[in-house]
Structures are given as C-alpha cells and as structure tokens.
Amino acid sequence: MIDRRRLLSLGASAGAALACGPFIRPSYAQAGALKVGLLLPYSGTYAPLGEAITRGLELYVQSQGGKLGGRSISFVKVDDESAPPKATELTTKLIQSEKADVLIGTVHSGVAMAMVKIAREDGIPTIVPNAGADIITRAMCAPNVFRTSFANGQIGRATGDAMIKAGLKKAVTVTWKYAAGEEMVSGFKKSFTAGKGEVVKDITIAFPDVEFQSALAEIASLKPDCVYAFFSGGGALKFIKDYAAANLGIPLWGPGFLTDGVEAAAGPAGDGIKTVLHYVSDLDNAENQAFVKSFEAAYKIPPDVFAVQGWDAGQLLDAGVKAVGGDVAKRKELNAAMAAASFASPRGPFKLSAAHNPVQNFYLRELKGGKSVNLGLAAPAVADEAIGCKLS
Structure with missing residues (x-):
C-alpha cells in the first residue's frame, strides 16, 4: 500500500x-x-x-x-x-x-x-x-x-585523475564491502593506475561496520603516500574522526560523499581532507x-x-x-x-552521454572549518565508460 x-x-x-x-x-x-x-x-x-x-x-x-x-x-x-x-x-x-x-x-x-x-x-x-x-x-x-x-565508477575515475595530478603515486583504498564502495574503488583504480600510480592494498570492511582500528593499523604498516576512502553518512563521520585520532600523517582523499553531510560534525578532524565531486556550493x-x-x-x-x-x-x-x-x-x-x-x-x-549518464566536470574540494572549499577543476567533461550499453 x-x-x-x-x-x-x-x-x-x-x-x-x-x-x-x-x-x-x-x-x-x-x-x-x-x-x-x-x-x-x-x-x-x-x-x-x-x-x-x-x-x-x-x-x-x-x-x-x-x-x-x-x-x-x-x-x-x-x-x-x-x-x-x-x-x-x-x-x-x-x-x-x-x-x-x-x-x-x-x-x-x-x-x-x-x-x-x-x-x-x-x-x-x-x-x-x-x-x-x-x-x-x-x-x-x-x-x-x-x-x-x-555513475559510481565515474566519480572514482575523476578522483584518481586528481590524485595523480597532485603527484601521489602509492595508495591504499578502504571502503565498505558493498556495491557502491566496490564501484567507487574500481573507477579510482582504473585512472590512478593508468597514470602510473600503484595501489598497494584494497581494504574492505563488512557493511555497515564502523570499527576501523584494524584497517588503520594496516594502513600505518603499509606506509602509502595517500589513502582513498569511501564511506558515507555516520560511517564516514566515524572513519574521519578515527583517522584523525590515529595521527597517520597520510593525506586522506575520497569521493565527495566521504564528507558531504558531515562537514560540520567532523570539526577539526576533517580539516585537510580532499574530495572530488561534480558540485561544490561556491x-x-x-x-x-x-x-x-x-x-x-x-x-x-x-x-x-x-x-x-x-x-x-x-x-x-x-x-x-x-x-x-x-x-x-x-x-x-x-x-x-x-x-x-x-x-x-x-x-x-x-x-x-550516449548511455544517458551526465558528461560533467568534477571539482577538487578541501574540507576547511566545516565547509568544503572549491580548489578548482579536477577533471573536465568526464563520461562514464558505459560498458555493456548498446545505445548509440
């Protein structure tokens, strides 16, 4: 009903x-x-x-x-x-x-x-x-x-491009083990490795668990020069705070949904996180x-x-x-x-696109003082790969 x-x-x-x-x-x-x-x-x-x-x-x-x-x-x-x-x-x-x-x-x-x-x-x-x-x-x-x-993979690809442009070369990915996380990571890996970056480890956590200590310990032992993370909502907020508390000294990146909706609640723990998305309010x-x-x-x-x-x-x-x-x-x-x-x-x-998904710009944002600040264009006119679509 x-x-x-x-x-x-x-x-x-x-x-x-x-x-x-x-x-x-x-x-x-x-x-x-x-x-x-x-x-x-x-x-x-x-x-x-x-x-x-x-x-x-x-x-x-x-x-x-x-x-x-x-x-x-x-x-x-x-x-x-x-x-x-x-x-x-x-x-x-x-x-x-x-x-x-x-x-x-x-x-x-x-x-x-x-x-x-x-x-x-x-x-x-x-x-x-x-x-x-x-x-x-x-x-x-x-x-x-x-x-x-x-498309989930589209955001991941745009973020990978931005990270390569930032000079990052050695990454660890971490996300929940579910479709959205896997697609975001898959898109990221395609563009990041195409730009000669190396993904040294993919860490997945059962959805919707929010116990991140073992993942953070593994990241610390691997010593990458960046982390690509996708979580959202309350899980994202918990990850952001745990990540800051771990004091890893490793730049944290992700698709925009890592921080959207939790910017203010993250407080100082969120400062410096860089994300990529197709919109920023300024x-x-x-x-x-x-x-x-x-x-x-x-x-x-x-x-x-x-x-x-x-x-x-x-x-x-x-x-x-x-x-x-x-x-x-x-x-x-x-x-x-x-x-x-x-x-x-x-x-x-x-x-x-021919598959009816937006071809759109993606923007690099940095979380500062509880607000995502636009740092400029991260990747212009990004289209999804449309694998398997027979429209033309």
Whole structure:
C-alpha cells in the first residue's frame, strides 16, 4: 500500500495553459496536468536526500511558473523507504494505478535497479536523480532511462585523475564491502593506475561496520603516500574522526560523499581532507549563484548536490516536454529530446552521454572549518565508460 503518498499540484489550471497557447491544438493527453511520479525516500536514513531532491525539482518547476513545456505539474510522491523488496510494487502502482506520465527516482541503487527494470518494460520516461549503480547506464541502459547524477565508477575515475595530478603515486583504498564502495574503488583504480600510480592494498570492511582500528593499523604498516576512502553518512563521520585520532600523517582523499553531510560534525578532524565531486556550493557561475540564492530563500538552508540533481531532473524533463509541445504521449520524440538536451546547470555545463549518464566536470574540494572549499577543476567533461550499453 502507498500510505505515505502526498499529492501536490503546481501551477495554473490546464484551461489557463490552453488559453496561453493558441498555436498548438492540444490532444486529450495534454488537457490536464502532467503527472510526475516521484519514487523517493521520505523516511529513514536517506529521507534528507529524498527531500533535497524533491525541493530542487519543485523549485525548478516554480521558477518556470509552475509549468513544464506549457503543462501544469502534478506530483505523486511515494516513499520507497529505501527498501528494494518494495520497489517493484511501488513502481507498478505509480505506473498502473496512479497513471504517472513520467517517473523520477531514486536514491538507493537497489530500489533504482528494480524501478528501472519495470520502466524499461513499460517504456515510461524515467529520470534517476541520484542512484549511482554503474549498471543503470551500462547494461541496463534504455532509450527511456536517464540519469542526472553520476555513475559510481565515474566519480572514482575523476578522483584518481586528481590524485595523480597532485603527484601521489602509492595508495591504499578502504571502503565498505558493498556495491557502491566496490564501484567507487574500481573507477579510482582504473585512472590512478593508468597514470602510473600503484595501489598497494584494497581494504574492505563488512557493511555497515564502523570499527576501523584494524584497517588503520594496516594502513600505518603499509606506509602509502595517500589513502582513498569511501564511506558515507555516520560511517564516514566515524572513519574521519578515527583517522584523525590515529595521527597517520597520510593525506586522506575520497569521493565527495566521504564528507558531504558531515562537514560540520567532523570539526577539526576533517580539516585537510580532499574530495572530488561534480558540485561544490561556491562554484562561480551565474546559474549556481541564482540557484543558491533562490534555494536559500525558499528553504532557509544552503543547497547540496542532491538538490542540484533534483533541479537538473526538472531541467531535463522541461527540455523533453517543450520539444513535444506538452504531448508526453509522444514518448519516442520526448526521449530523443532529453537525450540531446544541453543546458547550464549549477554544477556547470550539462549534457548526456550516449548511455544517458551526465558528461560533467568534477571539482577538487578541501574540507576547511566545516565547509568544503572549491580548489578548482579536477577533471573536465568526464563520461562514464558505459560498458555493456548498446545505445548509440
């Protein structure tokens, strides 16, 4: 059962929309609001991420007067609870019972893979605003599936490039033993070793254990000149504090999710950690400045990378809906327009690869005084490898 659904209608009535568009004779499908199904976590550990994505998306729609491509928008919000066993049922209900025109979700990769499987079969235009499982835009790629976030391996590759540019040559990796960690490490190793770096040891810790002392002792004995680590949330905070307490004197690097969300809580223990991600809040571009200003005005907090990914899901959908004059029944044309979309994002230039994953800049950041500070471009226009994707 969908017991956490919230229905939000934005914008003016369809009648007003038609009055403003005399040059297009709308079909029946265009007569009402465009129904967008949101399958996101609104409870549990990932609830803040789901809320940030939703806020970014809603803010973009509001910035367009409550409409996308001339259509008013109705959101049907379903809490996926970050529970893969429920994903098939909830996705099916959004498509079949709620009659969603478009699907946007989600955060948890396990939920996303189940969602994408159904979306591929149904053909519903689908945008993934976070889940980074490589397979979504590799072997599971499809004409109707798009991503506005990242692939896990893509972030790892960008971080490896930045570490080579920093002159680092001998690394130890450490992460939880689960898919996201393994994909982040795999991407890192590809670029780091391609740049003549050496990975002397991969250390994995059972998920979600937070006892890091044995791993830290092993790192100390190996004496690398850097450590590449991927943890997130509370586990990341514990690792950061334990790492600082160990006083290893070895630079700590990782993908941006190592520090995002725990910057202030890390305190002095986090100072000096360098991370790489496709967004940092102080990027100096007009789109980001306007986005930060409007987000802070609306929600009284600064935006994060998840809000950006939600905003860009709105931008991508807008490009597709405009191209078909609001008639989302023209799925082939809608998908083609989204695949070809190119626009200014708060993160910088945005476009998609042939596999429908973002080709995007990655930025080097350093944690200082509880805030990630932009140190500049780490790797420009990075595309995922798209292994196994047959789109062209």
